[in-house]
Structure formats: C-alpha cells, structure tokens
Amino acid sequence: MFADYSWSELGSIFAMQGFAGLVLFSVFVLMALGLAIIFGQMGVINMAHGEFMILGAYVTYLTTNVVEAVVPGLMPVSFFVAMVLAFFAAGALGMLVEMGMIRFLYKRPLDTLLATWGLSLILQQTYRTIFGAREVGVTLPDWMMGSLPLTDIIEIPINGLIVMAITLAITLAVAFIMFRSRFGAQVRAVVQNRAMAGAVGIDTERVDRLTFGLGCGIAGIAGSAFTMIGSTGPSSGQLYIVDTFLVVVFGGATSLIGTVASAFTISQAQSTMEFFLSGSMAKVLTLLTVVGILMLRPQGLFVLKVRR
Amino acid sequence: MTAFLNSPKKTELIGFVLLAAVILLVLPGITDAFRLNMVGKYLTYAFVAVGLVLCWGSAGILSLGQGIFFGLGGYCMAMFLKLEASTPEATSIQSTPGIPDFMDWNQITALPAFWEPFHSFAFTILAVVAVPAILAFVIGFAMFTRRVGGVYFAIITQAIAAILTILIIGQQGYTGGVNGITDLRTLNGWDIRTDSAKTILYFVNAALLLGVIGLSMAVRSSKLGRILVALRDKEDRVRFSGYDVAAFKIFVFCFAAAISGIGGAMFTLQVGFMSPTFVGIVPSIEMVIFCAVGGRHSLIGAVYGTLLVNFGKTTFSESFPELWLFAMGGLFIAVVMAFPNGLAGLYKSHAEPLLERFFAKAGERRVGSAEAPAPIAE
Numbered sequence: 001m002f003a004d005y006s007w008s009e010l011g012s013i014f015a016m017q018g019f020a021g022l023v024l025f026s027v028f029v030l031m032a033l034g035l036a037i038i039f040g041q042m043g044v045i046n047m048a049h050g051e052f053m054i055l056g057a058y059v060t061y062l063t064t065n066v067v068e069a070v071v072p073g074l075m076p077v078s079f080f081v082a083m084v085l086a087f088f089a090a091g092a093l094g095m096l097v098e099m100g101m102i103r104f105l106y107k108r109p110l111d112t113l114l115a116t117w118g119l120s121l122i123l124q125q126t127y128r129t130i131f132g133a134r135e136v137g138v139t140l141p142d143w144m145m146g147s148l149p150l151t152d153i154i155e156i157p158i159n160g161l162i163v164m165a166i167t168l169a170i171t172l173a174v175a176f177i178m179f180r181s182r183f184g185a186q187v188r189a190v191v192q193n194r195a196m197a198g199a200v201g202i203d204t205e206r207v208d209r210l211t212f213g214l215g216c217g218i219a220g221i222a223g224s225a226f227t228m229i230g231s232t233g234p235s236s237g238q239l240y241i242v243d244t245f246l247v248v249v250f251g252g253a254t255s256l257i258g259t260v261a262s263a264f265t266i267s268q269a270q271s272t273m274e275f276f277l278s279g280s281m282a283k284v285l286t287l288l289t290v291v292g293i294l295m296l297r298p299q300g301l302f303v304l305k306v307r308r
Numbered sequence: 309m310t311a312f313l314n315s316p317k318k319t320e321l322i323g324f325v326l327l328a329a330v331i332l333l334v335l336p337g338i339t340d341a342f343r344l345n346m347v348g349k350y351l352t353y354a355f356v357a358v359g360l361v362l363c364w365g366s367a368g369i370l371s372l373g374q375g376i377f378f379g380l381g382g383y384c385m386a387m388f389l390k391l392e393a394s395t396p397e398a399t400s401i402q403s404t405p406g407i408p409d410f411m412d413w414n415q416i417t418a419l420p421a422f423w424e425p426f427h428s429f430a431f432t433i434l435a436v437v438a439v440p441a442i443l444a445f446v447i448g449f450a451m452f453t454r455r456v457g458g459v460y461f462a463i464i465t466q467a468i469a470a471i472l473t474i475l476i477i478g479q480q481g482y483t484g485g486v487n488g489i490t491d492l493r494t495l496n497g498w499d500i501r502t503d504s505a506k507t508i509l510y511f512v513n514a515a516l517l518l519g520v521i522g523l524s525m526a527v528r529s530s531k532l533g534r535i536l537v538a539l540r541d542k543e544d545r546v547r548f549s550g551y552d553v554a555a556f557k558i559f560v561f562c563f564a565a566a567i568s569g570i571g572g573a574m575f576t577l578q579v580g581f582m583s584p585t586f587v588g589i590v591p592s593i594e595m596v597i598f599c600a601v602g603g604r605h606s607l608i609g610a611v612y613g614t615l616l617v618n619f620g621k622t623t624f625s626e627s628f629p630e631l632w633l634f635a636m637g638g639l640f641i642a643v644v645m646a647f648p649n650g651l652a653g654l655y656k657s658h659a660e661p662l663l664e665r666f667f668a669k670a671g672e673r674r675v676g677s678a679e680a681p682a683p684i685a686e
Contacts (some may be wrong), residue, residue, distance in 0.1 A: 045459050104645065109459050110370045111644045114600065117593055118640025125633035242470045242589065245463045280478030287471045291464060295450035298460060 012154050013275060021271035023160040023229065026167035028263035030222035031240055032247040033174055036259040038215035039248055041191045042208060044102055045113040048120035049244065050237025052094060052216045055123070056086035056223030057232040058131060061138050068139060076141045079228075083166075086224040087217040094216025098209050106208075120237070127234040135233035144228065159228040166225050170218065171260065177214070178256060187211050191254070242287075250290050251301050258302030266290060320525060323608040327521070331514045331611075341503040348510040348578045350618040351517055353378075355571025357599040357610035358517075359564030362524055364596070365604035366533060367560045368540030369457065373465030374568050374595050376472050377440035379587030381569025383476075383483070384439055386582040387423060388432035389492035389500075409491070414481030423482075429496060436573040437566045444565030448558035455554075457543075466589055473588035488583025492576070500577055513574045520567050521607050527563070528607070536560055597636070600643045603652025612651055 031053060038046050046052075063082035067074050074081070097119065105112040140159065147157040178184040189197040190207050198204045226232070247266055251258030266286060273282035294300070335347050356374045364370045396406040404417045411419070425431045447468065451461055476483045484490070492500070499505060527533050539546040539553050547553045576582045585591065594617075602613020617639070624632040647653055 043459075045462070101641065101645065108644075110364075110462065111648070113370070113372075113459065113462060114593075114596065115641050115644040118637040118644070121633045121637035121640065123637075125630070125637070128633075129630065238590075242467055246467055249460060249463055278478060280474050284471055284475050284478065287467055287474075291467050291471070294464060295454070295456075298451070298454050298456040 014272070015154050017272050017275050018268070019154075019156060019160065020274075021268040023157075023163055024271050025264050025267035026160075026164045027222070027226060027229070028243065028247050028267050029167050029171060029260055030225055031219065031244045032251075032259050032263050033171065033256070034215040034218035034222065035244050036248045036251070036256055037174070037178075037218065038212055039245075040254045040256070040259070041187055042106075042211055043109060044106070044212070045109060045116065045245075046102075046215070047113055047117040047241060048097075048123060048237075049216075049219055050239070050241040051120045051123035051127075052090045052219035052237075053223035053226065053240070054127060054232060054234070054237040055090050055093060056083075056220030057138075057227045057236070058127060058136075058223075059086040059089045059220065060224040060227050061131075061136050061232065064138050076143060079138075079141065079144070079224075083221055083224045086220040088220075090220025090223070091213040091217030094219075095209050095213040097216075098212040102212060103205065103208065124234050124237070131234065133234060135231040135236070137231040138227040140228060163225050163228055166221070170221060174218065175256065183207075183210065246287065246290050246294075249300055250294060252299060255300070255302035258300055262301055317529070320608070324518075324521065324525070327608050327611060328518055331517070332511070336507075336510070341507060344510055345506045345578060346622070347615070348506070348513050349575060350615055351510075351513055351611070352571040352575040352578065353595060353598055353618065354517055354611045354614040355520060355574070356568045356595045357602060357614045358521055358524055358607055359567040360596060360599040361602075361604060361607050361610045362527065362536075362560050363564040364599065365606075366528060366540065367536040367557060369557060369561060370462045370596070371465045371561065371564070371592075372462045372589070372596065373469040373592050374564070375587045375589075375592035376465070376469050377444060377565040377568035378572040378575070378591075378595070379472065379476075379582070379584070380440045380443065381436045381572030382576045382582040382586060383489065383572070384426070384432055384435040384569070385573035385576040386489040386492060387426040388429065389495060389576065390489050391423065391427055392495070393491060393493045408484075408489070410484045410487070410489075411481055416481045420482055436569050440565040440569035440572075441562045444562045445558060448561040449554075452554040452557040452561075457557075466592070469587065469589050469592050473584045476584040476587065484583075486584060488581055488585075490581040490583075492580050495577065501580060506578060509574070509578050513578065516570060516574065517611070520570065521611070524567075524607050527560075532556070532559075594636075597640055597643065601639065601650050603650030605649060606652030609650055609652030609655075616651070 031049075034052070035046065035049050038044050038049070060079070060082040063085055064075075064078045067078040067081070101115055101119070102112060105115060144159050144162060147155040148161075149155050176184075178187065186197070186202050186207050189200075189202055190204050190211075194204055197207075223232070230236075243266075247263045248259055250266065251260070251262030269289070270282055270286040273285060276282075277285070331347075331351065336344055339347060356378050359377075360371070360374060390408045394406060394408045399405045399407070399409060399412070402409065402412040404412055407416065407419050408423075426435070447465070451457075451464065456464070476488075477486045479485075494500060500509065528536075535546065535551060535556055539551070539556060543553055572582070572586070575586070598614040598617050599610050600613070601617050602611065603609035620635065621632060624635055643650060649656070
C-alpha cells in the first residue's frame with residue numbers, strides 16, 4: 001500500500017494525518033474528560049453526555065448569532081464568550097438532572113444508563129423542536145479560518161490549532177481542579193471511600209452534584225469547540241457516545257491520565273488508518289482492536305489502585 | 309381459588325395460557341391481515357425481550373447489544389431467501405447473473421465464500437440459532453471469565469453493536485449496505501408475500517414464541533434458574549460455594565442470543581427484508597425498554613411490554629411524530645424511577661390484590677375469567 005508514494009510524500013502524509021489525528025485526539029479528550037469525571041469518579045453512566053455536548057454547541061451557535069447581530073465589534077472574541085456560556089449552561093442543566101434523577105439511582109448503575117438514555121431522547125427532540133432538524137454551523141471570526149502553510153505539501157489549519165490549545169487549557173484546568181484544589185481532594189476522597197469521606201465531614205451529596213455539573217460543563221465546552229470543525233444537528237451527540245465511552249473505559253475508568261493516553265492512541269490509530277482504508281473500515285478496525293484489548297485487559301490501560 | 313392464585317407456578321401457567329389465547333385467538337380475531345402482519349413483526353421483538361428477561365432480569369447481565377443477535381439471525385435468513393430469489397434466470401439482466409443484485413451493483417463478480425452455505429435451507433435454520441450463539445459465546449467467554457460485568461459489559465456490547473452496524477453499512481457489496489437485503493420473494497418456492505402466507509407465518513411465529521417462553525420458564529424454574537438469581541444478587545457467594553459463575557453467565561447469554569436470532573429470522577420472513585437499522589445501538593436499547601416496560605422479571609410481561617410500546621410507537625408516529633421521542637424518553641425515565649418492575653409489577657401490586665378480594669368474595673359462585681384483565685405472571 002506504500003508503493004505508490006515517494007518517501008517525502010509518505011512523510012508528509014504521516015505528518016498531515018498525524019495532525020488530523022491530533023485534532024481528533026483533542027476532540028476525544030474534551031469529550032472524554034467530562035465523561036471520565038462522571039463515569040470514572042462517580043460510576044454513573046451518562047448516556048446523555050453527547051446531548052450535553054450538543055447543548056454547548058447550540059449555545060455557541062446562539063451566542064455568536066446574537067453577537068453578530070447586536071455587537072458585531074465583539075465578533076473576534078465571541079467564540080470565547082460562547083464557550084464560557086456553554087460551560088455554565090451545560091453545567092447547570094447537569095446539576096438539575098443530578099438533583100432530579102441521578103441521585104436516586106446511584107445504587108443502580110444499569111438503571112441510570114436507561115434513564116439517561118431516555119433523557120437523551122428527550123433532549124434530542126427538544127433540540128429538534130427548537131432549532132429544527134437541519135444541521136447548523138457557527139460563523140467563525142475571520143482570524144480563526146484559513147491555514148498556515150508549513151511546507152509545499154503540509155498545511156496546518158488554524159481552527160485545528162485552536163481546538164488543540166483549548167484542549168490543553170481544559171486538561172490542565174481539570175488536572176489542577178482534581179489534584180491541586182480542595183474540591184478535587186474532596187472528590188477523590190468520596191470516590192475512594194464514600195462512608196469515610198462523609199464521616200470526616202465532607203458533604204458527599206454536594207460533592208456529587210458539583211462533580212456531575214463539572215463533567216457536564218466540560219461536555220458543553222467540548223461541544224462548543226466542536227462547532228469549529230463540524231456542524232451540529234439534534235442527533236450529532238449520539239454519534240460520539242460509543243467512541244467516548246470506549247476512550248474512557250480503554251484508558252481505565254478511574255484514571256484521568258489513562259483517558260488522555262487512550263484518546264491519543266485511538267485517535268492516532270484511526271486517523272492514520274483512515275488514509276489507507278475507507279473511513280468505515282478504519283473505524284471498525286480501531287473499535288475492534290480496542291474491544292479486543294479490553295477483553296484481554298478489562299481494567300483498561302491505567303488502573304488506580306484503591307483498597308476497598 | 310385464592311390459594312390457587314397465590315402459588316407462583318400456577319399464576320405463571322395461567323398467564324401463559326392467557327397469553328397464548330391473546331396471540332393465537334384474540335389478536336388474529338380482531339385485526340385485518342395488514343395489522344396482523346404488524347403484530348407479527350412486534351412479536352419477533354418479543355423474542356429479544358424474553359431473552360433479556362433471562363439475561364438481565366434473572367441473571368443481572370444487561371446487554372445493550374441484543375440487536376446484534378436479532379440482526380445476525382435475520383441476516384442469515386435473508387441471505388438464504390436472497391440466494392433463492394437470485395436464480396440465474398431471474399437475474400439474467402445483470403452483468404453476472406446468479407448473484408444477488410446488490411453485489412452486481414457493487415461490481416462483485418462471484419458469490420463470496422461465506423454466502424455459499426446459505427444455499428442450503430437446513431444450514432440456514434442451523435445458522436439462525438448457531439451464529440448468534442457462537443458470537444455470544446465468544447463475547448461471553450472473553451468477558452465473564454475475566455469477571456467483567458455490569459456497566460462495562462453493557463458498554464462493550466454496545467460497542468460491538470456499533471462495530472457490526474458500521475461493518476454492514478461499509479461492506480455494501482457483501483451485505484447490501486444501508487438498504488440491507490431487500491426484495492425477498494420465496495421460501496423453498498413458497499411465496500411469502502401473499503396475505504395467506506403472512507397469516508401462516510404469523511401463527512408459526514406465535515407458536516415459536518410460546519415455545520421459547522415455555523422453554524425459558526423451564527430454565528427459570530430449574531436449579532439452573534435459581535443459581536442465576538443467586539449470582540445476580542450475590543455473585544461472590546455463589547462463587548465461594550464452588551459454582552463456576554462464568555459458565556452460567558455464558559450459558560444464559562448464549563441462550564438469549566439464540567432466541568433473539570430466531571426472532572430475527574422470523575422478522576425477515578414476515579417483513580420481507582433485513583437492514584442494519586435493526587442491528588445498531590438504538591434498536592438494541594429500544595429492545596431493552598420493551599423488556600423493562602413489561603417487567604424485567606416477567607417472561608409473559610415482556611411480550612405485553614413489547615406489544616404495548618410498539619403499538620404506542622406506531623400510533624404516536626402516525627399521528628404526532630414530534631411527540632414520540634418525548635414519550636419514549638419519558639417512558640425510559642418513568643420505568644426506571646417509578647415502576648422498576650414494569651407492567652408485571654403493577655399487576656402484582658394493584659390487580660392481584662383486587663382479584664384476590666374478588667375471588668374471596670365470590671366464594672363458590674362460578675365466575676367467568678373473561679372480565680379480568682390479562683394477568684401477567686411474575
């Protein structure tokens with residue numbers, strides 16, 4: 001399969017596909033981080049995670065449209081305003097859902113899965129009723145468009161770079177929150193031993209609610225970032241939910257580093273193969289490999305050692 | 309009479325007889341041929357729901373990929389029917405006569421090797437049961453011997469459903485792609501598209517379903533069934549008692565898969581095509597909701613649940629397509645939050661005490677059972 005290409009072409013192909021893989025990696029990390037917090041830390045399966053992402057995307061769409069119509073001068077920074085709004089909108093909805101539904105189901109993880117699936121259907125139909133069935137795109141400010149030529153063949157799209165920068169910032173922020181802040185210490189305490197955490201005075205219910213809200217908020221940011229590279233429809237969220245869950249499980253559900261590592265592996269494998277095989281076969285092969293590895297090593301790549 | 313109703317085995321038997329009466333007499337009696345065919349289609353989903361009652365209700369294994377097995381069974385049957393429909397005479401206008409039309413459209417010039425055995429009807433019947441069961445064995449063996457269960461199992465099965473759908477859609481030349489395998493005509497020379505054939509197939513399907521339910525009842529009331537319940541509630545204790553937990557789980561998963569395969573094959577026969585829309589994640593989860601609405605612990609309830617949800621779906625999507633997803637989503641949430649035991653649970657908590665009081669009052673007086681709501685056995 002390599003015979004038709006010269007060495008320099010091959011190098012460029014790998015560089016370009018590698019970059020496409022890096023963008024995919026960023027998107028996976030953004031999607032999976034929120035899920036890793038909710039699923040890994042709390043053990044809750046949130047099948048509506050994709051719909052929280054889409055909420056973020058729609059908030060971005062609305063915000064940029066409003067800014068464009070009312071204060072066109074702010075357009076260059078509208079995207080970042082939208083991203084913050086997306087975080088709070090998705091986070092607030094997440095906390096409401098936790099209060100109304102999830103907290104009654106912590107002891108029944110499989111039932112949470114069904115209930116959140118129901119929630120995802122309702123959210124999808126809500127989006128369809130409000131925004132219509134057509135996919136919508138966000139108007140990006142001019143400076144985010146275009147690409148930087150690196151060599152004759154290699155061109156780096158700017159929006160990809162921005163997505164990567166956002167991912168880096170969010171990942172660092174999450175790492176800081178989880179491992180350096182008081183709240184993170186409380187979350188980890190609750191995960192490792194709920195009863196003891198409660199006994200030392202941590203309000204475990206409040207921690208649960210905020211953790212769930214944080215995870216959903218990050219999903220909102222992911223959706224917002226996603227509008228830079230694709231359009232958004234009411235059922236776009238469902239397309240990503242399986243990928244995202246596999247990323248989280250493959251990385252080892254309780255380990256955030258594992259999530260990043262597995263997002264990297266899966267996205268690079270997929271985008272490199274996509275060039276040589278058809279898109280669907282690349283996806284099938286990637287997913288099969290991941291499922292195969294999970295069958296051999298069910299605990300995932302990285303395991304958090306906790307005595308229970 | 310009260311004692312008679314209280315005995316769980318007898319209740320289940322009465323429920324079974326009533327269910328048989330409903331699907332064999334009442335439904336064919338009150339519906340025309342078109343609607344009956346539709347009911348028959350719903351009843352093929354009930355095979356999956358019955359499998360899920362065993363798998364999820366009894367043994368606590370939630371599979372979100374039962375559509376895989378339904379689809380495999382359906383595709384096996386569809387491949388046989390397609391080969392029968394693609395005789396060299398019937399396909400003489402193709403550039404390669406004698407192969408299915410979609411292969412010809414995709415520039416495939418010879419029948420792929422894995423299609424060859426499906427010329428044989430006996431092999432097809434075997435494959436309908438065996439292919440899903442073997443795949444379930446591979447998945448189950450890999451997962452259960454490594455003690456993977458619960459939500460991880462659910463996610464992996466879901467991923468496999470996604471893989472299979474992408475594969476079927478991607479390999480258009482071999483599988484018919486997104487349209488699936490269509491234009492199926494005859495089964496061993498017998499035209500399955502006529503109304504009379506559809507009515508006969510309905511009764512074959514109903515009889516098979518009742519047979520499967522009977523078999524599942526036998527499994528549940530045997531010692532094996534009790535071990536399944538035990539390992540659902542305290543897996544470690546069963547393991548410490550010396551049982552090979554994985555073997556039991558693999559068995560019940562394969563059993564459910566084989567049942568689903570039969571359902572899929574009957575689906576293909578009655579509806580006349582098979583497509584990836586019945587394989588993927590969404591149909592697989594919908595099948596779980598059929599089972600949950602009926603009551604995850606009740607074999608008979610699963611059938612009523614399937615019928616109810618599908619009637620609801622058809623009615624809603626005919627008149628208010630907008631509302632259907634809201635209703636479906638609400639149903640998921642309600643069935644989890646408010647009625648975890650579904651219709652069967654409602655029957656047990658509301659209808660059964662009423663019935664008992666009724667029978668206690670009636671005493672020796674003869675009462676007709678026709679007025680009573682259809683009991684759903686627990």
